[in-house]
Amino acid sequence: MPHKDADHPVVKRQKTAAPASASKAASDSSRIFAPFRTVGLVSPTSVPFTSIPLGKTTFQISTSVGRSIQTYDLRRGLNLVFITRPQTPADITATLAWKEKIFAAWGGSKKGESQGIWVFQRGKKVDELALPSDLDEPVKQILILGIWTIVAATTRIEVFKTATLEHYTTIHTTPANNRGNEITGGIVSMPTFLNKIFVGRKDGWVEIWNVSTGKLIYTILPPAPDCGSVTCLEPSPALSLLAIAYSEGTLIITNVLTDKVTLRIEAGSSEAQVNSISFRTDGMGAGNDGRKDGVMATATAATGDVTFWDLNGGGRVMGVLRSAHNPPSYDGPLVRGGISKIEFLPGQPVVVTSGRDNSLKSWIFDETPFSPIPRILHSRSGHAGPVNCLEFLPTDFEGADAGNKWLLSGGQDRSLWGWSLRRDGQSTELSQGNIRKKAKKIGILATNALSHGPTTTLEDLKAPEITCMASSLNRDGGIGAMPGNQPIWQKSRDRKKAQDAEVSGMTGWESVVTAHKNDPYARTWFWGRKRAGRWAFPTGDETNVSTVAISPCGTFALVGAESGGIDMYNLQSGNHRQRFPSGLTPGQARQLKMQQLRQADDIVQMHAEATRQFPVGTGKHTKRITGLVVDSMNKNVVSCSLDGKIKFWDFLTGNLLEQIDWAPMTFPTGCRYHPASNLLAFSCDDLSIRVVDMETKRTIREFWGPQGAINDFCFSNDGRWIIAASQDSVIRVWDLPTSHLIDAIRLEKPCKALAMSVTGEYLAATIENELGVTLWTNKALFKHVPTRQISEKEIGQVSAPTVSGENSHGMLEGAFEEEQAEDEDTVVAPTIEQLSSELTTLSLVPKSRWQTLLHLDFIKERNKPTEAPKAPEKAPFFLPSTTGKENPMASKLQGESEAESSSRITRVEKARFEEVLSTKLRAGAETGSYDEFIEHLKSLSPSSADLELRSLSIGDGDEDSNELLHFIRALTARLKTRRDYELTQAWMTVFLRLHFDLVMENQDLLAALSEWKSYQEKECNRLGGLVGYCSGVVSFLRSPRT
Template identity: 35%
Template sequence: MPFTEKKRKTQDINVKPLRKSRIFAPFRSIGYVSNHIPFDIEVRGTHFLVSTCVGNSFQTYDCERLNLLFVGKQLEREISCLKSYKDFMLAGSGSKLFAYKRGKIVWEIDLESSAGEIVQLDAFGEWIIATSSTRHVHVWKHVSKYELPELHTVFQPTANADVTAMIHPSTYLNKVLFGFSDGSFQLWNMKTTKCVYKFNDLAGNAITSLAQAPVVDVLAIGTASGQILLYNIRNATIIMEFRQSGRVLSSSFRTDGVPVLATSNHQGDISFFDLSKRRVQNVVYGAHHGSIPKLQFLNGQPLLVTAGPDNSLKEWIFDSMDGAPRVLRLRNGHYEPPSYIQFYGQSVHFLLSAATDNTLRAISLFQDNQTVELSQGSVTSKAKKLNVRPDELKLPEIISMSSSNTREKYWDNILTAHKNHNAARTWSWKNKTLGQHVLPTTDGTPVRAVCVSCCGNFGMVGSSKGLVNVYNMQSGILRKSFGHEQQSGKPVTSIMVDNVNRVLVASSLDGNLRFWDFNKGSLINTIDMGSSITNAIYHHASDLIAVICDDFGIRIVDVQTKKIVRELWGHSNRLTDVDFSNDGRWLVTASLDGTIRTWDLPTGHLIDAITTGSVCTGLSFGPTGDYLATSHVDQIGISLWTNLSMFKHVSTKSLRLDDITEVSLPSISGEKGTSLVQAALNAEEDEEEDDDILYTTADQIDGQLQTLSKLPRTQWQTLVSMELIKARNAPKEAPKAPEKAPFFLPSLKEQSEGLVSKLDETNNDERNRPKLASSMQTVTTRFSELLHAADDDVFFEYLKTLPPAKTDLEIRSLEAYPPYEEFILFINSMTSRLASRRDFELVQAYMAVFIKAHEDVLLSSDALEEKENVLNALKTWDAVQKEENNRLLDLVHYCSGVLSFMRT
């Protein structure tokens, strides 16, 4: 039946930050490595630590393996410069200077309000130097690491230009060399605050970098025109001169005995100059995508470290005969905001993410060193031969992606569709590389949607004209096609298959949702949504499909009945992505209106709505329900949110459509975020709880159900095996008498000589004489009191609190003499509990211990008339026991028969 579009009113949404999100708490952001701020290398003995800036924080890696060691605390403003100094990491942020130690802030200094923002940092000896945007130089003196640095002086260099570079020349005590944008550079004494010497050899050519050579008095000076000078500052003479393409952003000398100078430019190229031959040795084109603000050789090693705003950190090693470097280790991420994200497999270990930078990455949520880019082949070597950049040879942007980890060890298990590309490509998760199969559309039009079946055997490819082709993922052979007769000419927007490959569902821009018989290839049903379908996802556990339409609405379709069961309205702009929760109860949607909304599907209510100030372009709910991952239009990282409903009750009270909470995105350091452990340990209740509703747990849901106790299995198993446990723990032999008497007892000699007083003998006799009066007293325990009170519920709850040994002792201590009152009370209590169908296994264990402990009394032929009431109580127990056993056996046989019928 065609669906008639419902009329609705569009309204402006006023963001009202009324509360925190009910369901999601920001955890942290992943996928960041570096940005345009130059990194810093810190030497710790024989180890090197590299710190890269990532916005408002920084990350420190070990150069040996590029493992992430720690993340600095998040600052209010972005970091503008980094510099290692003694045991600290100095960071300039706005007008403040922060000192970190192992990622934690130790102290901070705030400049004057008129001083501007910190631009550059340098530190050596007892001096800390910072240049500001107002051309002022601030100098602090740091005598003790336990004290806050004292401001020594503030001055402004005489040059009427900006400070573009500064360096402390080796062996020059208290001296700093400043380079300016007008090409001049000056040597200043920090202690006296005087200009020692002015150099004017590069007038008009801005200085962009300064680097210390292994030789004293020699510096490498880089300029904006690409000119590199080896300059002797003692003699004020130029030793060598080189030139590269583009502005010189950074330079560094090798210090392992090979005379090589490396420089970088804003195009991502690295030039290497042989100083012994005074010529260019080689050039690495496209070493980074974009500029390289800094490069640096590790001291005494043939290793070069580079980083750039392309979100990558690389280590290059020089081990070839021609002196050309190769990448030894790297950490990188997307340098363009991700547009498509998806959890891989049935765990939350890895995220598959695609971006407009034409890359597909597997990002680890737990181990940063396991994050990799899926290889597209020898792109770099081909780019060198063709003299083009590697990005030009990569596949186009990914617009659709699907995966299945069922057959990941045997063949390709990831399928992607690329923009304006008429063939889908397979990928191997096992090898982390591009697969061997190319799956084209049979009509020659670009691929718009892909899908991999749950079994991993089939890959579906949807074309721009409404045709769906099914390929074998192992061989890449075309098996069948759908939609030849019903081809609408509109692009397929999504393809879905159920768990057992019986029904294939395809959506199209013509607004129709089509159901196909996967085996026969026949059309089963068609649902007209009344509006173009832009995307749809399938939740296999609940057989529900969420359909995103062009009219800003979401329709929920039941695959079994082929009907629309829910309609969700509330977004005021086009939806970008949608996903089910792991249990299928919630639906999370993102839209261009800047909101992320959570819907409760059983009730159809909006239960949470947040806005982050940045449009969410993609989202994925973790398969275990722990995390929600989101990507945003202006963020190269992926945001992780903790699902609070995993640890506490979440109110599902309906919200108004304009009741939206403004929250901040997760930070890189996890500052002010909520991890899974913190959420689990947080005992605070939600302020939005419904106070008028009291939730109680029913003791017995239904009288026809046989329930067990909540006690551990070992408690009643130990009780039944108590005699065996006592036998195993009994001593193997009798204790032996001590060879020597204790020192306080008299010896035989003392006794023979009569040295022991008669008073002691008298006292000993009195102490050893039994007290008959006390031995005849009757002791009443709590067990006996509750048994005689005839309150079965209270008595049984008390029994649950006793340890197995105490329970065994109490049952054995029942009065075993006429009129056997306690026997009768105990048996009747167990019978009543069994008839109420509660604590089944405990009742069986208690009766087993009772019969075994008192079988000699129950089976003896003495005083049969007095035991008649006991035997009647046992007969009643036996009747209830047989009745309950027969009832349970009938239910088991019934369920077994139904299952056998379903199998056939």
């Protein structure tokens, strides 16, 4: 499409349709990227975890992550030990760990969805249960009771034999009105109750069934009609005592033998129903000194608190572990929270909790001094909300390969995470200070234990959710940066004290800068120390931050505002250094005013526009800044805004140098920079990506194709590709040199953020409303990727990477894949021998070939041996000698035989070789077209061409057999067509050098040579005239007088 400015060239646009011959069926895989795995998922679902003791030394805890189960080892610090494979066909709804096996129920949540129960052992599927064909309800719980495996659905219970996994019987709960027979409290078994299970119902009843006979034995009614439905059942360590929690907040401990309530407490409310109960079994923890038995813990999905009860003396609250997990966020359902399950480990002062905030934690009780509230022991977690932005860490000043190991991600849960792609245990959330200590100071953790109303949460003490980030490790001091307790996020207007620049100069300073949603401050972070930094940089006009950038040297941070302002701060001192445009002194302001008055004159204004000089202090963006970039040399700052302008600023002075105006044609929404190629890419609101050369400030590429807004995009590590994710759920890859769409990945949901590692090994992507980060490997590192243009019809549905890495491909695996037949990479330009018959055209033969032909004699002379070959040294006495006097006649006869054989073969091949040359030359003489002869001669090597020319003969003296005459005429005909000019000259030079004596003795050859000479002189004069004319014109244009 034509550029807006007339002096700009026509932009090379991307082809939007492939040739008809290249049309193919949709592919179910990417040509460049292969799914690898998903990181960041620990316990993202509401399915409770399941645990089992492993010997007497440790416990294994298994959590559901959608369609796989991850198993963690407690003794190893909750390190991941197993991931189940293959993935279940649908989401997992219930799990159970039993002995060395894990049972996983999946599917059935949607109408018509298939379901089943698989059995895993050490991460591998070993068996499965055959569910009844009439089961159309999802499985909610699995329980093993001796020889029985019991599966609870919504209103029915399936019983299997544990030994053979055969279906035994089906138990239907007693029908009731308003679906009161639904199983809402789960099923449990109790010690000494053989073949008995307890079932909690929606109508508040607890039924006791015999699974062996399939009969209802007894029903425990609620203590009051208004208790609501049963939400949780848990047997106590004391025999015959069962804890029952109801939806209205009542919790009772009843004796199932006598059906009498032993204890009744209000453990929750209708808004915060108790969904998990656990009893401590090590005989400690209760009483004033913690040496009595009788501790119970309760938790609810409505908050992140765990309440500990002392059941002695009627029951009392010992303490509340506030915000053990994040509560459900008031920002929306996407940021999950609440506790899904708590469990005291058998015989241990340790309680394990899992939350819907994608975390798994273990807590331990201290005996000396005694504390009724446990402290954190181990923790594994991830983002509790969808991820907004991604960035691979660049390599540091030492060239360490951190960019291929560490991935930064900012999510809607107000956290910044660093993910290790080599070892999951190293992944960590960057600290925002001691949040719990702050909460205690303002009373958040000291509220009434049973108060479940809306209060200030720990989430409110964190920084708002991250929307943009930038990093540079050149000044990162690692774990030793700025030692000591430094203040966190000091604002410029209320800083406590000045910082010592000498200390930060020796140890380094912050290396990450982030922008936050609806917040006027950009915040800094220490990557080496994995904690929040010292500074919070405000925008110049107190509007919200829209984007941030950091200089390649790691010293300066730039903050873009929604109002259009740009400010630069020093990361070492935290001081404001520059504004874009720069501020004006009173004298400069008066001068600017006078200049504006002078420009009222049309001539002056036209001259100012022609020179493109911008006055100091002018050029500020008028709308939201959408992209900020600092070039690799710290010379220029590039900014783009929703006002449609792209501005180039001087880094030191803050003055506007140049600008590109795309309004009202389009408005840039994002900017990316590739330092090595010095290219800028801009995503625009017209669903296109434009590439600008930073040197010429001109648009060199335009890429079209997305059917929805562009969510994120990035350059490949080598700057050859542009990878973009759009709202139409497609990730597209364009090739910059060819301007082709070479690959596309269609996902089930849109991709919201993209990042590519600095080595090009990984592509990281986040899926809309998903918590994990998917990783793809780059197959192009070890195999050729065609650059053929693909069409939209060839974009097929591709499965995203999974947590278990099932069907994943590493880079080396991609290298050994079988090559599929592909069309030509690009549309190959036809080989044009000659653009016009009026042009003298050179051949496409390499220059070295005809130059070698000209100097072949000198090359042979140079390559001659300088001395005669030496006789081989005598062999040692213990080895037989092949050069001695033994059988000399045999050696002589053998040598003569080999020489004779060799000479015979050489003579035959030589005769055939000369026959081809003579045939093509005589055929050209008969037809008058020597094209085949010339093409044959062009294909020969220098030594072969020299042999051909030497083999030409004068024949019998007549014209038909005179090969020398035909050769001169062939070169003359080629000279007339003005083709292969340099080859013609080289061949004639060699020909005259070899056959000059014969030519001088034959009148026919002299006449043919004179004809060739006349055409040669004519062509030389014509070329000389054209070259002289061009030289004169250029000299005239370069003359200073013109």
